[in-house]
Amino acid sequence: MSRDSYTQESGSPPPGDATSGGEGPKRAETAAVRGAMAGLVALLAVTVAWWALALWPVEGIPPAWLERARLVCFNAGPSELPDASGWLLLVGQPIGMLALLMVIAGDAVRAGLRQAFASPAGLLCIASCGGVLLAGLVLAAVRVAGAPGDAEWLENARAPVPANYPRLDRPLPGLPGLVDQHGEAFAWERLQGRPALLTFGFGHCATVCPMTVMSAREVQERFRAEGRAVELVVITLDPWRDTPARLPSLAEQFHLGAGQGSGAQVGAADGVRPRSYMLSGTVEAVNSALDALQVARQRVPDTGDIVHPALVYLVDAEGMIAYAASGHAELIEELARRM
Secondary structure, X not given: OOHHHHHHHHOOOOOOOOOOOXXXXXXXXXXXXXXXXXXHHHHHHHHHXXXXXXXOOOOOOOOHHHHHHHHHHHOOOOOOOOOHHHHHHHHHHHHHHHHHHHHHHHHHHHHXXXXXXXXXXXXXXXXXXXXXXXXXXXXXXXXXXXXXXXXXXXXXXXXXXXXXXXXXXXXXXXXXOOEOOOOXXXXXXXXXXXXXXXXXXXXXXXXXXXXXXXXXXXXHHHHHHOOOOOEEEEEEOOOOOOOHHXXXXXXXXXXXXXXXXXXXXXXXXXXXXXXXXXXXXXXXXXXXXXXXXXXXXXXXXXXXXXXXXXXXXXXXXXXXXXXXXXXXXXXXXXXHHHO
16 A cells, blocks of 8 residues: 555555654754753752852962952952852842743753753763852862952061063043042142052942042052152042031041142252042033943942942152052052153
8 A cells, every 4th residue: 555545545655754743843853852951950050150250269369350350240348258248149040040940941941951961971961060160169169268358468468579561651641620639620630740559439438448548648658758759549439428518527437637738849858748639520420431431340339339449549759550469558658660
């Protein structure tokens, strides 16, 4: 009997036909299972990469792109560890992706796992993935347990200063619209050819800003004791709250000295009296200045606080940004002596 006559008489495909026996739905089910398992593996890979970006230890000063990525993605402080919101993102990301995968293809995921547990190759794959996750959790725990807090990091860090530490030689941008704690418009010409330390902070900051400004003041005083004047300029990161009217109290809060304005000069009894400036302005003017100075930062909408790295620019007597340093006094001093 021919295939056509068999089909006409029985109303069904002949035995052995490719469309018989529900092979179409079976193939679709197999494809769905494979796709679901591929999604599960991709989720694992993304999670490993995400956690590595946040926690992988870096010797010395991290690259600028990594520091900026950790700041923006995880609100990482000077210790390079995420803050509470960063940890929430790290933990919530894989959980959220897994939940989404189960909603979309939960049956296929469960079927794929059953098949994996039923075969030696599948068991080996599951054991390997479990080993990767366990090793990652152990390494993350060691990294977190061995890392200092932000304040401790700023206090105890002893970063070596290599001979080839990169020199920026970047011109200072103008700061239109910024005023100091005396209500005077600020311009770089007021430094009168003196080298300067330029750093950033805000009044509600409890750890990074006070420690960074304190380190800069410490270096300023060390040079003053040697008879050398190094100016100090602090620009607020929070123009929403650190308005020009609050600058005198901010200068006092950071121990910049209310009397160290443009009139401070060298006195025979006091030796060199360097000047210190606390700057602010409108939100637009401050943010424009910070952007021009390439200061990485992120404002937390719920609290208004600013997440930012500990950063000090060293400005030479020619008005060029010579170096960028973290907030540790020894590093700042060593770089200042190279200018």
